[in-house]
Amino acid sequence: MYYYISNSNQAAFNQATEEYFLKNFDENFYMLYLNKAAVIIGKHQNALAEINLDKCQEQGIEIVRRLSGGGTVFHDEGNLNYCFINEGQKGELINFRKYSQPVIDVLQSLNVNAKFEGKSDLTIDGMKFSGNASHIYRSKVMQHGTMLFSSDLNRLNSLLKVNPLKFKDRGIRSIRSRVTNISDHLSTPLSIDELQNKIIQHVQNQFPEIKPYELTDSDREAIKKLMEEKYLKWEWNFGYSPKYKIERLISFANGNILEIELDIEKGRIIRSEILGNCIKMGNIVELENKLLNIPHHKESLLQELKQINLNDYFLNLKIEEFIKAIF
Known part of the structure; x- marks a missing residue:
């Protein structure tokens, strides 16, 4: 011994x-x-x-x-x-x-x-x-x-x-x-x-x-x-965590409200649903699909979102605010 x-x-x-x-x-x-x-x-x-x-x-x-x-x-x-x-x-x-x-x-x-x-x-x-x-x-x-x-x-x-x-x-x-x-x-x-x-x-x-x-x-x-x-x-x-769901409702100083549901499995997003008063209706499903398979990880999400024009989906919402809503 x-x-x-x-x-x-x-x-x-x-x-x-x-x-x-x-x-x-x-x-x-x-x-x-x-x-x-x-x-x-x-x-x-x-x-x-x-x-x-x-x-x-x-x-x-x-x-x-x-x-x-x-x-x-x-x-x-x-x-x-x-x-x-x-x-x-x-x-x-x-x-x-x-x-x-x-x-x-x-x-x-x-x-x-x-x-x-x-x-x-x-x-x-x-x-x-x-x-x-x-x-x-x-x-x-x-x-x-x-x-x-x-x-x-x-x-x-x-x-x-x-x-x-x-x-x-x-x-x-x-x-x-x-x-x-x-x-x-x-x-x-x-x-x-x-x-x-x-x-x-x-x-x-x-x-x-x-x-x-x-x-x-x-x-x-x-x-x-x-x-x-x-x-x-x-x-x-982080990725080894068991399957989980995150539910977030967040209000911003400018009056924007965002509600997000994510299902995470093996550390990656497998389902997303986004609601709120700042959404441009009709396009949000496209964004929800773009989030799929991305690690539930701030840096990874930030890199992916930099490739996306959030103005196509939201009225007056910054990337940092969207990240805050997800975490």
Whole structure:
């Protein structure tokens, strides 16, 4: 068994590293890492329904879909993340309590009232500080979880806040819980690096055979390739979302009103309907058809709309206003 402490704070790289370890090694792994500010989407979620996209883009927040299910979480450098990759028996692979126990043990040794609650949550005095998710690959399970240590909780709430009535889909919805930081419950101050070291020491005591692992040049090249071909791609992070419908009614300062319905599948528009008081009647079906098969992605739509004269379809409506209506 190996333990690995990542020296990268890029969410896409660390997600790719987890998948690389899971699918390319026979040995078990325990991995710890810190990401710079990022939003991590569950595999079966509609990314746009889980995040405040405008705020994420304004702040340059990395948005990455992970390999496992579960809800959306916020990472920053006050959030320590762990990943257990373990071989096991079919039907007995998923065990959230077992793989999160080292975190609970360490915190309880620090007189923090940490507990395992519900299906996969870790709490302190009833407030959640860790969510966990898992993914099975052949005879192995990968379980990873967050540990809110000194995370910016106000930023977390603002980035994961979205209008729940805006989207209709069958994606897995995140359940927002009351959360807390570990650091607020420590009787003696501790840094996040010191907590990381205590967890590694505890895992070493549990698994005396465990050895440190350092990435080779070939490892890094393979992880970078996986990151670039998957975890940095719109097709994975947004296009992989389940089929969904978006309904928008928007009023503009000049009195224009626009109502738009879009059906999205595999990230692309498969049906569109446009109504409003600024439409030139008779031509709008032509525009609706031109939107088909375009990715539901601001930059892609903007490029397509630049090839279209919106004055053929609308009275006094700018491209930026139309884009705003779609998102």
